[in-house]
Amino acid sequence: MDQEEPVVIPEQPKTYEEWIAIGKQNAQRNLGVAIESYEQASQLAEDKYESYFLIAQAYRINIGNVHMVRQFLAKALQFVNGRIDRYIKIANEYGWVYHWRPKEIHGWVKELDPNYDHDVPNKYDDYEIILMEYEDEVRLQYATRSIEKFIELSQDKVSDLIKIASKILKENKDSELVDQYFFRALQLQEDKFDVLIKIGDAYYSSKLYEKSLQYYNDARSLRTDIFQLHLNIIRVKLELQQYQEALDYSINLQKPEEKKVYIELGLIFGDYDQTFDQGQQYILKGVDLSQYKWEKQETLQYLIKYCSGTRINKALIQQAIKIDGNDSKLANAYADHMKNWDGTLEEKIDAFSRAIQINPQSEDYYHYLREAYIKLDKIQEGIDFLKGLNNPAIQSHFELGRLLLKNNQVEEAIKYLNLVIGLDKGENSQCKIVSMLHDHKYYAECIQICDEFQQFDQKCQSTYFYKAQSLVCLGKQEEAYPIFQKAQEISYSREVQELIEALKERINQMNRTMIIYQQYIMRTIINRLWFLCHFVHSLFLIYVYSFFA
Secondary structure (H helix, E strand, O other), X not given: OOOOXXXXXXXXXXXXXXXXXXXXXXXXXXXXXXXXXXHHHHHOOOOOHHHHHHHHHHHHHHOOOHHHHHHHHHHHHOOOOOOHHHHHHHHHHHHHHHOOOHHHHHHHHHHHOOOOOOOOOOOHHHHHHHHHHHHXXXXXXXXXXXXXXXXXXXOOHHHHHHHHHHHHHHHOOOOHHHHHHHHHHHHHOOOOHHHHHHHHHHXXXXXXXXXXXXXXXXXXXXXXXXXXXXXXXXXXXXXXXXHHHHHHHHHHOOOOOOHHHHHHHHHHHHOOHHHHHHHHHHHHHHHHHOOOHHHHHHHHHHHHHHOOOHHHHHHHHHHHHHHOOOOHHHHHHHHHHHHHOOOOHHHHHHHHHHHHHHOOOOOOOHHHHHHHHHHOOOHHHHHHHHHOOOOOOHHHHHHHHHHHHHOOOHHHHHHHHHHHHHHOOOHHHHHHHHHHHHHOOOHHHHHHHHHHHHHHOOOOXXXXXXXXXXXXXXXXXXXXXXXXXXXXHHOOOHHHHHHHHHHHHHHHHHHHHHHHHHHHHHHHHHHXXXXXXXXXXXXXXXXXXXXXX
């Protein structure tokens, strides 16, 4: 606004400046008074720019009324009189209404005044960057002016209209702009088939399945020879829970006898429990159409990787195993499936043992295999399997030791556990071994192993902790106490501290009990000695009496 001198406001304003001053005084606290004052001012001046601009600004500041802001900015624009400073102020207010970026504001001013000297967007790439900024803020739907500039400068207006509409659709499914831009894209394209499919894809991505199906059907009315379109229609019907219609559509569809066709159908139907059986039939049909063993194996591995249905994974993996049971990726996929989903214990053992045999150095499945053998009560079978492995991983010796302990073969278990330490003297291995011996209640063996470990590593807290625990379990609390303290010195632990305090109290209680017991024994001995002396004295008196009698 123009520079102005401070105005003294009289009780009865009469001039333009006085009414403007009253409006500014009330602009942020009383909207009605401010607007009435500005309107009074506008009636007293030929140049109504300032009063109209201030009314627009008051509506924005007080209630954010976009309609009224636009209305009075448009009136103010009629009184700019070529002044660039007024253009910029109006442009900034429009920037609030339309969420413009600074470059867009300058561009608008440049359009009004070609002599305006500022960095303004004038290329396709400029507007693409501006629209990306709006998209990052999930406000693309507000960038209508820049969108129009972007489309105007575009060399592929159809693709850009679809792209913009699709992005706005993700922000606001109810935006009227989406239908407008899609409609314009259709009007610009003579061959509407591809455009209809792209619009259907956009609605499908936004989960507006009924609209998606509408555009896919419109595309099908133009051409029926594109198989991907039929797959899209089936997908939409399944999302709409029209399961039987989707199945009927696929069955009546003229399908080329190609593996890819049946595999894609199987993938689609296999994701739904209601159509799983048909999906599996399609997939296995695709496998049958594969001409070579490597081709079947490749196909099944692809499906194993990308199928999301749990049952379909299992069925396909087992089918693939029949084709090639020695493939490491396939074996790992089977084992991973058995880790994550329910299966019989026999199936789990088959999956884990297969993966381990192919790659004994992988440590991923030994734990699961050992658990399956224990649950199936086939511990000796598990022991024999692990013993028969060539060059197994360290984890194999550890799990074999656990099975041997479970089978009460303690000496042999310790032999394999020592193999673990021979290969890995790390604290983690020590902890796993001593905790395992303690948990299986082999306390003496646990103490012995702890002593052996402490010969080469005196900084491992676990060996001191489990040795002390084992001593407590053997009733040797006083021996355990200093060892617990040693564990605590290596690394402070609240759990260990609580055990130390409890053990200390227990030892003190035992000492008090022992003192009481010893006092009891002493009193008992003294009493018995007194009784014996008294008895001997009585016998002596009897003897003396009988002698003199």
